[in-house]
Amino acid sequence: MGTFRITAAVLGVGIVVIYVLGSSFWVGSNPGWYRSLNAPSFQPPDFVFGLIWPYNFIVLGITAVVMAQTASSRQLILWLVIFASSVAAALVWSYLFYVPHNLSGASVALVIAALLTLPLLIVTWQVSVKMALLLIPYQIWVTIASTISIGYALKN
Numbered sequence: 001m002g003t004f005r006i007t008a009a010v011l012g013v014g015i016v017v018i019y020v021l022g023s024s025f026w027v028g029s030n031p032g033w034y035r036s037l038n039a040p041s042f043q044p045p046d047f048v049f050g051l052i053w054p055y056n057f058i059v060l061g062i063t064a065v066v067m068a069q070t071a072s073s074r075q076l077i078l079w080l081v082i083f084a085s086s087v088a089a090a091l092v093w094s095y096l097f098y099v100p101h102n103l104s105g106a107s108v109a110l111v112i113a114a115l116l117t118l119p120l121l122i123v124t125w126q127v128s129v130k131m132a133l134l135l136i137p138y139q140i141w142v143t144i145a146s147t148i149s150i151g152y153a154l155k156n
Contacts, residue, residue, distance in 0.1 A: 005068045008076050012064025015084050020057055022091045026098040033101065040151025044144075056138040063124060063131045071127045079123045086116035090142070093149065103153035110149045114142040 001009070060083075067079050090113040097106035117139040125132035 001069060004073065005076075008080060009065045009068035012068060012080060012083065013061050015080070015087055016057055016061040016064060019060070019087045019090065022087075023094045026094045030098060034098070037152055038155040040148055040155060042151065043148050052137065052141050056141060059131075059134045059138060063128075063135060066128055066131050067124065071123075075123055075127055079120065079127075082116055082120045082123065086113045086120060086142075089113035089116060097149065097152075103149070103156060107146065107149040107153045110142070110146040114139070114146045117142050 064080075064083070067076055071079060089109050093106045093109040093113065096102040096109060117135075121132055121135055121139055124135055
């Protein structure tokens with residue numbers, strides 16, 4: 001694997017690490033506040049979050065490496081830009097939701113993150129159908145999380 005592809009793989013995995021650390025940074029900042037909110041009736045139990053997020057992070061990291069190994073340079077750059085943009089939107093959600101408690105703004109950010117998972121899946125599909133199929137739960141989860149976030153904004 002050439003320098004460009006190694007750099008891209010490291011960058012992709014680095015984005016996943018930023019996603020993991022960034023999202024957990026603000027989530028734990030005020031747990032009492034979160035528990036005081038009126039939850040939407042369709043919110044899954046807490047253990048579901050504990051199962052889906054590790055899966056998503058692992059698959060995103062593996063996909064970053066597979067994309068770095070097999071995608072064309074154009075596809076790889078496009079994938080990294082879309083992925084980084086989606087992660088940035090998800091981190092904006094985390095900040096807006098947990099720090100200034102801007103539930104509406106947070107919901108908009110997460111909807112943007114969910115929308116960005118669609119072209120992410122398309123580019124991945126062009127390179128590796130297997131990895132795209134493994135990313136479908138991530139796309140579904142971010143969409144569900146967007147709906148939950150909107151539910152919080154409407155109920156609180």
